[in-house]
Amino acid sequence: MKTAIIGGGASGLMLANMLGCEYTVIEKADRVGKKLLATGNGKCNLTNLAISPSGYNLPDEVAPFLKRFSPEKTVELFNSLGLLTTVKEDGKVYPFSECASTVLNVLRKNIKNITLSDGAVKIEKTSVGYKIFLESGKTLTAQNVVLCSGSPASGGFSAVELYKRFGHNSFTFKPSLCPVLTDKESVKGLNGIRVKASLHFGDTAQTGEILFKEYGLSGIASFNVSSLIARGNTGDMYIDFLPQLSYDEAKTVTENYSGIFHTKVHERLCERAKASNKELYEVCKKYGVTYIKNADFSLSQVCCGGLDILQFDENLESRLSKGLFAAGEALNVDGVCGGYNLQWAWSSALAVSQKINSI
């Protein structure tokens, strides 16, 4: 066997499609691509034409991969695999069907050699390559091994430990792109309400949907803030409910109009204004929220953490043990919402395929 791919998710399936050599996909779950089916609320936001390296935790490391394997190339590639795509707001790309299973179907239709329900538990170096030990007790040998095992986010697993014996370091996985747990008072009476607002955190602001939960804040703006928290950033958090208006404009509007806010949001803002002895416009422009921590892995879309990318070369081959590769979330790369994480899965898998196909 030339190549063993550990993990049949986004990066592993893309890699299998791109390899021009003998390979096998080893998958721990009872089917491939489970996480893909849940992406983009079941619609799969597969990339973003307006992608910027600054949306990732390691912009300088990710930029060369995005340049070589760009979102435009991703679209061309999926089109060549037979998937019709469509571009939505802010450059986000989806399958035309807006159905994630159609993405999974094109990715798996040409893959023949898959072992299901049997995870890799150990890898040993041999004189000609690597020996991989599976949960079932079976073993297989391969010249190259590619770790495409993703992260523990949303029911996934961590397999980065498999590379430790080869000297690879990994950063502890932490939940990211997930709800943020906050104090109870800030979200009192608001469970289930969605607003378009700006969520400020430290000196950053994320404008978009905030979904109030009884335990805190969800929605895209909160998810993007959670990735900053996961990366160790700290700062004060507040919501600007009228980000399009200045303080003076907000004062005029709130003093002269009703129907600006959902009734329950209005009640909450009035309660806060009364308790803090402030005007309504001041509270709605700067509604302080005390965050406690990010939600757990089960509610996270990705993880911050994974194998140190600096120990891999420009084709994601290990600098420590030739023939070992990694792609996707198994590496310590994570991006914001909007197609960034799948684009990393595709770009990293393509980089690996380029090297293996050249050997």
Ligand SMILES: Cc1cc2nc3c(=O)[nH]c(=O)nc-3n(C[C@H](O)[C@H](O)[C@H](O)COP(=O)(O)OP(=O)(O)OC[C@H]3O[C@@H](n4cnc5c(N)ncnc54)[C@H](O)[C@@H]3O)c2cc1C
């Ligand atoms: C609810 C949800 C919505 C999302 N929406 C989007 C979106 O719209 N756009 C976007 O860009 N990103 C989205 N993401 C993130 C995106 O799905 C992931 O970043 C991407 O799937 C990572 O690809 P991967 O190949 O690294 O890992 P995965 O796709 O998670 O695949 C890893 C595979 O490896 C297998 N595995 C793990 N350990 C072993 C082992 N020891 N042996 C064998 N197999 C193993 C796992 O079972 C899994 O099948 C979303 C994630 C979630 C959870």
